[in-house]
Amino acid sequence: MKRWQRALQDNYGTPTIELVSGKGSVVKDSNGNTYLDFLAGIATNVLGHGHPAVVKAVTKQIATLGHVSNFYAHPNVLELAEKLQKMTGDKSARVFFCNSGAEANEAALKLSRKTGKYKIVATNESFHGRTMGALSLTGQPSKRNPFKPLLKGIKHVPFGDSLAMKRAITKKTAMVIVEPIMGEAGVIVPPSDYLKNLRKYCDDNGALLVFDCVQTGMGRTGDWFGYEYSGIKPDVITLAKGLGGGLPLGAMIALGSASTLFSAGDHGSTFGGNPVATAAGLAVIASIEKEKILKHVDEVGAFLLAELALIPGVTEVRGAGLLIGLTLEKPVAKAVTKKCQESGALINAPGESIIRLAPALNVSMRQAQKFVAIFSQALKGVTHV
Known part of the structure; x- marks a missing residue:
């Protein structure tokens, strides 16, 4: 101490x-x-x-090729991106790798700005990270208040309340971000039709629907991402935590038209998708499937x-x-x-x-x-x- x-x-x-x-x-x-x-x-x-598979994969990789940056491709980043794409069930999906959930949500926030709009709807008591953009999305006053002013244009509404969401989402909304199941707020499960309703409201207003699967993802709920029970797909999925099996690895996966919003130079991460962390990610997915x-x-x-x-x-x-x-x-x-x-x-x-x-x-x-x-x-x- x-x-x-x-x-x-x-x-x-x-x-x-x-x-x-x-x-x-x-x-x-x-x-x-x-x-x-x-x-x-x-x-x-x-x-x-x-876990033996993670230890073996990381040990082999660090002895073969260390960090290379995103100026260059390497086998692991290609294979893991293709694997995540397949897990979404959507060939249009494109992946951006980073190091944490906060970074994945920051990437989603920046992606939403490429729509030409900036207003965002999030939920009370949500947690999306502690960096300034992610903190602006987070719906916990105790974490937000000491660091104001935060990003403008973000409205927080009660989680699980479809009517409140319907009223909050307008033609000016760039994105809506929710956790399929709220984690830090105490594991709060929304009504069964909640995510499906959000999909409709976002479609009606041309807003991106972002699912923060940082905590629910990688099999934690019994499904790969944690939103599958809803029967719908988001425009963006953010992942981290379990993706690296203990190593720092995050991902922002964009689907459909959202996958083409970023252009060269719009965003980046020095360590994102590095060979060692992605080796761990591949070992995690393979082990979950094999076992x-x-x-x-x-x-x-x-x-x-x-x-x-x-x-x-x-x-x-x-x-x-x-x-x-x-x-x-x-x-x-x-x-x-x-x-x-x-x-x-x-x-x-x-x-x-x-x-x-x-x-x-x-x-x-x-x-x-x-x-x-x-x-x-x-x-x-x-x-x-």
Whole structure:
């Protein structure tokens, strides 16, 4: 803690433990304590720690060809772009690679300006990143207010409210950006017809529909992107987190006419789509397919949703696949998070009464069962003090 405070800025506060190693869904700290990792780098380590396929791919690539910049092509960036294109089911899809979700959303924002319009509609409590453009899209006043003035022309409306969206979207709207399932707000699932309604409103007004799949993407919900349940396609998909399996890798995928908006020189990223990160991305997708992980996500996710709902003190459990949010009866989420850590499980409390779970997609059923027991005891211990 002292070393952290002497050398790092205080934007994260000071961590209470130092993690030194990990294997699968188990991590170890510098004191030798082990933990079930049910946050996975905030939904990033989709194959857990030290997955053999990722280790092999990254090791081989860094020994073969390092960074080359986007002045030149290389095999991995071509193959991964083609793979993502295929995953969208749309041959018109074109990919821009970057390093994070915030960067992917910044790219989407810039793309929307190429429509000749600048007004944007986003949602209250959304999270799209912390860079100035992405922060302008984010609907959380506590994160926005200290850094005003932000970008103008962005209107925030309640998430899941189709009527509010219909009223907000006009012929002057460049884009609408939403998360298929809100992540940081506490894993909020919209009404089943919400995304379909947004598609119609955007089509009626000539606005781009952007799905921020940074947290829902790469199999976390049991589907590749997390919007598939809606039966519609967006104009833009933003990805990151799980795409690199722990390495920094993001993507902004534009479909249809949106895919031709950027011209040479309009946008760029020094490290975007570099050989090492894209090697990891290819290994992640191949492993998810080979190990039939999407089916596993459905099975373990269904177990957790059912079992966690039975725990006294939990008033609601929601989500899809292995993106799960819990609402607690009392505002003790931070205390429960601390108690779980003391008992050997890492989770996240995005609100006073809200818990977020996002374990590796290959977490075992036995580990899920162990987690339920730890969480149940932790909540009981906090609420019965």
